Amino acid sequence: MKIFPALCLSLVLAAPVLAQDVADTPLVAAEPQEVFPAELMLLPQDVQDAAIAGMDAADAEVPTGLNAADAAYYRAQIAYIAQDWVLAQRYAETAAAGGNVEASVLAGMMARDGLTAEPDYAAAARWFRRAADRDEPIALYQLGLLARLGDPSLALGEASVWFERAARLGHLNAMVAFAIEQKNSPVPQDAISAREWAERAAQQGSPEGMYQLAQLLDAGTGGPVDASGARAWYERAASNRHAEAAFQAGMMWAAGEGGEQDDAEALRWMRISAESGYAPAEGQYGLMLYQGRGAEADPFAAAYWFSQGARGGDAESQFLFAFALARGDGIPVDLEAAYGWALMASVDALGAPVGDPDRDRLQAGLERALPLDVQQRIRAQVESMR
Template identity: 40%
Template sequence: MAQASGAYLVGDYASALMHAQRAAAAGEPRGATLAGHIELHGLAGAPDEEAAVRWFSRAAERGEPDALIILARLAQAERGGLSAFQARDFLSRAAETGDARAALEFGLYLMDTGDPARAARTLEWLRLAAESGHPPAFTEYAIALDQWVHGPNDPALALPWYERGAEAGDAHAALQAGLIHLAGEVEAADPATGADFVEMAAELGLPAAMGQTALLYFQGTGVAADPARAVSWARQGAQAGDADSQFLLAYALATGEGAPIDRREAYLWVLRAGQPGATSLAGDPARAQLEAALERALDPAVAARVREEAILTATRY
């Protein structure tokens, strides 16, 4: 197996395949998994999904979780001669090996099936993955506890796992932890801690968290009010395409709160906040009101040019 790994690392995939096949023949499941990987991705010739499945199946017979997980994914996509119904068995066998990644994959698979009869088992697999210290499982388990329709919908249970996910660098977990603290609906809630988590999510690059952080600094919620800092975060979120951030930036530029008044730029951002998109504020009355006020304040020719600019740059935001 060492020869197979060494050849693979230097890019000699033909030799890696040969040595991996020999290792597999000697009973080494990692050799079979590596041979399957090389065949699947065509690293030593043309891709051969059926050959890959044969090698992965050989490794799976010896309980190799990586091979079982890959077989499950191929089955879900109905590749290599596999059928979708086989995925559940592959994942179940992988999870039973005690592998945290497999426990997470199996838990997520069960969540996707949406069967309430399996809710307790689903949560158990996700819990095992999280308690094994697998970072991606922290957030997924928290979501299952907090938001999954068949879960307990208990933010107090979810909060410690969101916090662990945040500490592991997951921006979405940080935002959710922050929002739970700020909502004050759990005993451990603390606005300052919530603000810290929301800003952590913003620092990790989550556009929605940038808008939330800007709002906290505008309102002085959990932090000392700081309009200039609020505008800085709003601008970052706006440039990243978050509509709430775009609206907050437009408001600041229209009113001079935290930034010099610039009604032309404010009009541009309020228009962008209303453009179609996942976070669009097209139907928001406050946005529409600000748009109308800025349009009245601008010279009609200037307003027309800004509207044209907003349309021309729509794909950027």
């Protein structure tokens, strides 16, 4: 990850004031499960509104002309909207057994999400396969997501196979997923395919596709480096609420990569990302405010954003917050909290060691200032939170 140059560490350590808690435990957000796709929800709006209001699926009037399977799927949707999971699953499985493809997808998602019992990936795979055998792209994509789990008992093979099938049928998220699989492939030629699929998704309006394409252009993966194109696609993704893309756009404007250098424009994109809750951007936005890049220096706002990024689990932000606490820049001096954050900053969100000489010097300076028993107490507290 690109970062701004580290701060010059010329610490003048003061006596500690009242100590604050080191942090809430940083969390790495789990990948969210997809909700039932809107394109498979076939109920008229007035029926959906009635379902939200609590209409009983068993008593609902079913349109004339539907066969038994389609009628069961109609009722399954009403029960699903009403969050009557048991009834929804019963109707969905009945409809799926009768050959309704959309019902197979719904039954698979309910089994996957564990809406009536513990999540059952094997059952989900079986239901998705029913629909996938009839080339339902959503089911193919869902099988790819299950294959990513790497559970051999599911017998799904490589995720890329399912993603490619769904992508070729026009599934937008599958295009992005297949592009990522190709990007990560050890086969060099697959990088070309990765760029092609990312561009297809980007051109069709996928913010994640835009972001992936920008990364490929930025790194020269699958073709020549195109910094200007990368910055443009980062900005397009950011304009579609992609926080990481806004962060990268800010970095490129700050460094003058892919076009002119402009701190004010960099600050604008970084703020968008920070306000979206992207932890690395929160720290870097704070650093720009601290350094007066793109606006007047504001150590108080900087300290706030350092704290936000730190609590979000970003190691660079944790170091910056420790630095502010140690110096008393925009926040009262608190050497104990600074030491805790400096220790937190020694590993990244995935638990890998962070090699940062500035952080090491800060930690050493704080250890000279704090009694050994205080250091041991804070170390124990930090270890208990990891």
